Amino acid sequence: MIWVAATLIAATAQTARNAAQAGLTRQVGTVGATAVRFVFGFPFAALALALAAIWMPIPRPDTMVLAWAALGALAQIGATAFMLMTMRGQGFGVATALMKTEPITLALIGAVILAEPLGPARLGAIAVATLGVVLASGVAWKRAAWGPVATGVLSGALFGLSAIGFRGALLALPDAGYAIRALTILAITLGMQAVVMAAWLVLRDRRALAGIMAEWRVSLGAGVLGAFASLFWFIGFALTPAANVRTLALVEVVMAQALSGRLFRQTVGPLQLAGIGLIVVGVGWLLSVAA
Template sequence: MIWVAATLIAAVAQTGRNAAQAGLTGRIGTIGATAVRFIFGLPFAALALLVLSPFVSLPRLDATVLGWAALGAGAQIAATAFMLLTMRGQSFGVATALMKTEPVTLALIGALILSEPLGPARLGAIGLATLGVVLASGATWSRVAMRPVLTGVAAGALFGLSAIGFRGALLALPEGGFFLRALSVLVLTLALQSAVMLLWLALADRPALRGIRGEWRISLTAGALGAFASLFWFIGFALTPAANVRTLALVEVVFAQMVSGRLFRESTGRLQLAGMALIILGVGWLLAVAA
């Protein structure tokens, strides 16, 4: 059950990265804040692979791996932009909840594209945990604007599509253990994303590029946390269907509520606590099915 530990580590790191990245949006814009996680994450991932390379034989990257990685990279760029737009329109906890509808669409996409198993028990666990997310958000949904709801759900669906791309790339690698394959695909993905974002910023958003340089300290933190989180996401994807990883990752909503309470001074009510309990029950059910 290495994937369980990897997913929990990734969820904690991602909560910290989201909090750091959310603060950048107002200062350098949505596109600039989106680019930070890739541009500043790449050096950390590349350095780790460089340190490891003298001791292992690196996997060969072919066109199939590149195609899957490009799908995941592109979908993740779009998902991150939608995520930051949602965070501007709603509280941190609500935005996280909206995006965490991802496992439902991910399970369906995974079954169609990668022929991953999809049974009633697994769907039930995913559905229960997702219902918990909706309750844990603490939102009065009649007062939530439609635009943040749409951008949040779109972010979740795109994050799901990116997970499918990354898992496809990991499965397409012909050799290497799960850690080496995860790190190799991570470096490839971040390189693609950094190239796209730098080109876009240079051509269309020079102020954001200058803003990134000015905010390099917090950007460095967000990049490091992003690369660390992504590595452990990829380890999970290498070992089990992506929907299992993303459903277990719904515990991030609990972490997000903690962050909301401490950093953004948002209270936690009874309905939110009930939602967190459903998340835990759904995750426990999933682990029992996956065992």
């Protein structure tokens, strides 16, 4: 199943990109770090699309495609900003876990907006994996700072809405192969996001703009990883309902916990290990249902 491989590649690249952005937040602030993935990612997406156009026709988007893409683009900007706020307040691994409450919301939104069937088996798999996320977060809920927790959950909901927008754009695009459709929507959405964020930085936050330019090496790396991850997310969205992709992507929580321990010296306790086990069970269940 191509969507499985695409999702695993995207999750790996996104974990690395999130780590790069989390580091940038301390130097350039939340808005500056949010802008990096879009402003520095767009040129690579545009170049890849231009090269693809040499060998194959590029599908032409209509107003419906652009509307879906705009929904996904704007929701993703908000989601990224709230994600970075959560990382600053609760830590890298915890923030990633809180965001990954997304699949349940995404499954429900997809059923309503895109008429994608749920079924008890899929809902069960998503619920088990999401429970694993809550446990794997390692948050002591009685002592948790509810501000960062709320921004983490809100980030997940907005990421879910952005996934619906991207899948809607991919489905609305005229007939073409899944790879070229994914690359086309990637270039369109990153272009929209780059314009919005660049305009904001020029008009409202030139200090952050100067900061990301000064940190151009890290910014460039985050942009490349972001564009690469998004391309494979879009390939997954083109081939299967977004809830399937995002549930499988919960393996990113396992990657984030490992990265937290290695880079940020955050420990993993027994409850978190149990949560990771539930994630594995839920993802395995989903794959057996989707196969």
